[in-house]
Amino acid sequence: MTSQTAQRFSLVADIGGTNTRVALAQGAVLREASIKRFRNADYPGLETILRHYLEAEGTPDCAGVCVAAAGPVAHGVATMTNLDWTIDGATLTRATGAGLVAILNDLQAQGHALGHIPAQNLRPVIAGGEADPRAAKLVIGVGTGFNAAPVHETPWGRVVAASECGHVNMPVRSALDLKLAHFVETAHGFPGVEDVLSGRGLERLFAFVSVEAGAPAERGAAQIMDGLEAENGAGLSTETARLFVRLLGAEAGNLALTHLPFGGVFLCGGVARAMAPYLGAMGFEAAFRDKGRFAGFMQNFPVSVIEDDYAALTGCAVYLDQGAKG
Template sequence: MPHATLAVVADIGGTNTRVALAHGTAVDTASIRRFRNAEHGGIDPILRAYLAETGAAPQAACVDMAGPVRDGVGTLTNLPWRVDQAALREATGAQTVSVLNDLQAQGVAVGHLGDAGLSTLIAAPVSAPEQPRLVVNMGTGLNAQPVFKRRGMTLVPPAEAGHVSIPVQSADELRLRDWVAEHHTHTTPGLEDLLSGRGFERVYAWCCAEEGETVALPASEIFAAFQAGEARAVRAARIVVRLLGRYTGDLALITLPFGGIYLVGGVIRHLGPHLETLGFTQAFRDKGRFAPFMEQFAVHVVSDDYAALTGCAVHLDELLRERA
């Protein structure tokens, strides 16, 4: 039954929303359409326009969004949009509807991505498919969520793990934390204030301030400077990657993701080819006498741009299987 089910799935990003049709767990990539968020007042008119254009009559619908979701209702962090199941049901005519946090959708997807959408940063023995996984996102923001598989259902508990305290371990990092607090947050900064797109900008600005210069560049220009070998950009990237490795290692000890760790997000995609040389693995395994224990965890970088849509489709497929 689920594999014959037609679903509409949507991934709300900061600038664009992508909508597609899915058959069971398979997203029809030819059906993907992009809608500029600034031209619409919410997800409901986007879905109505998409279904009118395609003529589809979906039986199920799922939307993922960047923001907290509770009891089927979510509010986006960077858009004044409210997403709720009742409105989705009305907009799509679907009987089965669901709203997910965007990282929940990524977590559901990781067990269904092909080799083309993944690259392995740290290899480890293959474990049973029921073992927990961990998804870590670094892009516009920072978050991480464990992924559990139980009786055919993928469970991704919500979290706001990007706002934990910065794990300072050196005098340099203490100066960085205090500088960000003074110049940007005006309060105790959380780790997201360093590990995100804007966080990368702050770390670079601090590297410049350490040399007595005031420089503010967007992340895209810092990435370009890093690729050109500019010393301060390389230093900023190394700080960010080592903090990311330490953070990911801490979470691995908390969740024991023997099914693998999956790094996702725009900043990850830019830094992915350089994570090893910038010290990710060393920082990830730097756990004292538990360093050998860390060798059990594989780490992968997700490059599949449609992973969140796949997660929405898989989530609906699992819901229908459970109810069948």
């Protein structure tokens, strides 16, 4: 590899609460063979991961680096929500030597990936109306945590606004939901969306459902999904999944009315992908459209699940290729 060739590469990373994915990109295109996954618990911080990755790749000369972090980014510094890491530009420069450095919230990266994800990696959930590619879009991440980001096309390029909407109040539609809110607020004194719509949220929902059934129990998220497949439509895991899907539909509908994403709503994240086969049968659409006199209006918003595990990496590559703007 010549120095001239190496200068065309960028380093991109997607830092979740559990794993970090790293890859090289040429322009807006990932080099799929370069994608590697690292377990965060095995490393003291991101800098060590990036150094390890670059050494394994033959120390390519990176022109730019962009990382997507699962947590708020303020003044160029990312604070991970579910991991004790803080990431800043100096960290990325030390690790890579890149001249162009950018840090995005993970949902912002997903937003920049829209339009660059193959159609076969988008699973339709609600057909909705004909999506306008120039209209606002919305990405909703459901994984280790919960968050969402609106995507806007402007004459100056795409703008993806950051948020931390996973920490607003969970949706309450019924007396049972209110009871659930009191049940989950014991985690840290507030019943947030993420407390019910995330991997750990799924576990809290199972605990709640089991208590309501008079048989208190605990299960991990993977066990719940395994139980869902084994129960054949009846059991605590199935009841938990139905509750999860209803709450997800309600919150996605709330966010759709907030941002008016006529260009489409896109669900992403490991839990969203795991739940995708069940959304139709378990009432996601009914909960999404359960907005009183605005129920008919909700048909304007098509909903899909992003089944591309590397979409955030693509979004980072696109962002760098566009000059790290927006």
